[in-house]
Amino acid sequence: MRALLLTAVAVAVALPVIPAQTWSTTACGPAAVSVGDYRQYEGTGSGTTPFSFTVTVTTAPGCTATGSVAYATEHISTGPADITATSGTLTWTDSTDAKLVVVGVVRDGTPEPEEAFSLRLHTPQNLVITRDRGRGQIIDDDLPPVETGLDGGKICWRYESSAVEVGVHTNTPARAPITVHYRTVHTGSNPPGYYPVKDGIITIPTGSTRGTATIRLKTEPNLPDEQFYVEIFSPSAGTLGLSRVPITVKSKR
Structure with missing residues (x-):
């Protein structure tokens, strides 16, 4: 029985050339x-x-x-x-x-x-x-007249809260967003036990009559009692009602 000798022969095969892939994009008109x-x-x-x-x-x-x-x-x-x-x-x-x-x-x-x-x-x-x-x-904000004011003064305890929130209200629901600026006014001789606000902004959204002015308190327990004022100014609509109220902060001691 004659053995068959199989010889591997390298055959060069010509492969078809595949063109580079192109992607169709929408032309960028005006x-x-x-x-x-x-x-x-x-x-x-x-x-x-x-x-x-x-x-x-x-x-x-x-x-x-x-x-x-x-x-x-x-x-x-x-x-x-x-x-x-x-x-x-x-x-x-x-x-x-x-x-x-x-x-x-x-x-x-x-x-x-x-x-x-x-x-x-x-x-x-x-x-x-x-x-x-x-x-x-x-x-028109003159008929009926739109008036924005603060709710009133507050008393809060420093160790119970890290911030004071003072309500702001309008006398009629806002027909478009109403903004009003607010700031704190320091009255004592000691450094303030809160973080002063120079020009904060309150926004009363469309359909609402309420907004909030927020003042952060310092929470160190050895700070004394103190009083300061919150004042609103520059409303985007109408006039101001009660524009300044006192805030009394009680310390833990």
Whole structure:
């Protein structure tokens, strides 16, 4: 029986060339740009209330925006003296970030109906406008008058609490967020046994009448009794009622 000798022979096999994989992506055409609405109280007193309109761009997945759009205020039911005329140009360079346009609404103390104006987008460059007008709704805070005040003074025990919470209220539910600033006023000669507040902000949300001013206490047991004041100022709507109240802090000793 003759043995068969099997010899391994290396054979060069020509393999087909496979081209590099390519992925199909959506072409990045001009981004869409639009402006939103803004609703806020007019404000009472001197100066202006900022109305902040958000301008956004929308692109295809994986794309960014490069282009510009102009903007300008237009009157609907306002007069020239009611708002600060505003115009300009917003520019995006390889970005999708939203931008803000702030329009100043002139405050006054005259009861009047609600008013409105618009912020109009125009003259796009490499952008497509999908919403060209944002409505600025001005809520009157003089009819009925909006008043914001503190609830009253408080007495608290230092070792029972690490903070004092002082209530703030409005006389009518907020029709848009109402902000009011607050600060502490030190009256003693010793260093304060609390962390002073120079300019805190309280926000009363839409539909609510309540907010809270918070002051952190120092908790060292050897601190003496003390009294200080909490004061509110610069409300975004209406006027102030009770604007300053005493806070008495009792120590453990």
